[in-house]
Amino acid sequence: SYELTQPPSMSVSPGQTARITCSGDALPNQYAYWYQQKTGQAPVLMIYLDSERPSGIPERFSGSTSGTTATLTINGVQAEDEAAYYCQSTDSSGTYVMFGGGTKLTVL
Amino acid sequence: QVQLKQWGAGLLKPSETLSLTCAVYGGSFSSLYWTWIRQSPGEGLEWIGEINHIGNTNYNPSLKSRVTISVDTSKKQFSLRLTSMTAADTGVYYCVRGAMPVPGTFGGFDSWGQGTLVTVSS
Numbered sequence: 001s002y003e004l005t006q007p008p009s010m011s012v013s014p015g016q017t018a019r020i021t022c023s024g025d026a027l028p029n030q031y032a033y034w035y036q037q038k039t040g041q042a043p044v045l046m047i048y049l050d051s052e053r054p055s056g057i058p059e060r061f062s063g064s065t066s067g068t069t070a071t072l073t074i075n076g077v078q079a080e081d082e083a084a085y086y087c088q089s090t091d092s093s094g095t096y097v098m099f100g101g102g103t104k105l106t107v108l
Numbered sequence: 109q110v111q112l113k114q115w116g117a118g119l120l121k122p123s124e125t126l127s128l129t130c131a132v133y134g135g136s137f138s139s140l141y142w143t144w145i146r147q148s149p150g151e152g153l154e155w156i157g158e159i160n161h162i163g164n165t166n167y168n169p170s171l172k173s174r175v176t177i178s179v180d181t182s183k184k185q186f187s188l189r190l191t192s193m194t195a196a197d198t199g200v201y202y203c204v205r206g207a208m209p210v211p212g213t214f215g216g217f218d219s220w221g222q223g224t225l226v227t228v229s230s
Contacts, residue, residue, distance in 0.1 A: 033216040035153075042202060042223055043153065048209075048216035086153055088217070095166055097143075097155035 002026060002091045004100035011106040018074040020103045022087030025068055032070035033088040034063055036081075037102075043086065047072060074105075082107040110135035112221035114203045116188075120228050126190040130203030130221055131183070137161055141206035142186040143217065144177060146226075148199040158206060159186055193228045200225050 004024040012018045022032060032050050035043035045054055047063035050070065060075045070089070074081055087100040116128035130142070144156040157167035159177045167175050176189040190197065200223045207215035 031214070035217070042220035043217070044220075045207075045216045045218045048207070048218075049213070052209075052215075054216075054218060088153075090214075096168065097158075099153040099155065102152045 002098060004087055004089060004098050006087060006100040006103045009104040011108055012077050013108045014077055014079060016077055018077050018105060020072045020085050022070040022100045023068055024089060026092040027065060027068050027070055027089060029092060030089045030094060032065055034072045035086045036083045038083045077107055079107050110205060110219045112203050112219055114221040114224055116224055118225055118227060120193050121230055122194055122228060124193050126193050126226060128188045128201055128224055129185055131185045137181060137184045140208055143204040143206050144188045145204050146199045146201045195228050198226060198228050
C-alpha cells in the first residue's frame with residue numbers, strides 16, 4: 001500500500017532552521033500539504049499545494065517539493081514551533097487521502 | 109469564519125456502532141468536501157472518508173466495509189457511522205472541511221471540529 005514516510009523526530013535550537021521531509025512515490029504527481037499539531041489541539045494547516053501558505057501562517061514556514069520528497073522548512077525556529085508536523089497527500093489516483101506518520105519537532 | 113461543531117456518543121462497547129454528526133456554521137457548504145479524520149492515542153492521523161454536498165463519497169479502503177458518511181445539506185450537517193467498533197477504533201475523531209481555493213483543486217484541510225474522544229471498552 002502507498003505510504004508517506006517522515007522521520008519520527010528531530011530537534012533544533014531556537015533561531016536555527018528545521019527541515020522536515022516527507023517521502024512518497026506519488027509526490028511527483030500529487031500535491032503535498034503540511035499540518036502542525038500541538039498537544040491536545042486539532043491540527044492546523046500550514047502549507048497547501050506544495051508551497052502555498054494560508055493567511056495567518058508566519059512567513060518562516062515554507063514548503064517545497066523535489067521528486068518524491070516534500071519538505072517543510074521552518075526558518076528561525078521559535079519555542080512556540082515545538083509540535084508534531086504531518087504531511088498529507090493522496091495516492092496516485094488522487095482519490096485516497098494519506099498522512100505521513102508525523103514528525104515530533106523539539107525546540108532545545 | 110467557518111466553524112465546525114461535532115457531537116455524538118464517546119463511550120461504546122465492542123461491536124457497537126459509532127455515530128457522530130458535525131454542523132457547519134458560516135461559509136459555503138457547496139463545492140467542498142466534508143471529511144472525517146481520526147487519531148489513535150499517541151498516534152498519527154488517519155483519513156476515514158469524505159462526502160460532498162451532493163452525496164458523493166470516498167472512503168479509506170481499510171475501513172470501507174464499516175463506514176458510512178452521509179450529508180444533510182438543508183441543515184449543513186454531515187455524519188459518520190462506523191460499525192463493529194473494537195478497541196482499535198479508540199481515539200479522537202475530527203470532522204474537517206476540505207478547502208477548495210480554486211474550483212476542482214483541493215486546498216487542504218483548513219477547518220477542524222473540536223474533536224470527539226471515542227473510547228471502546230467492555
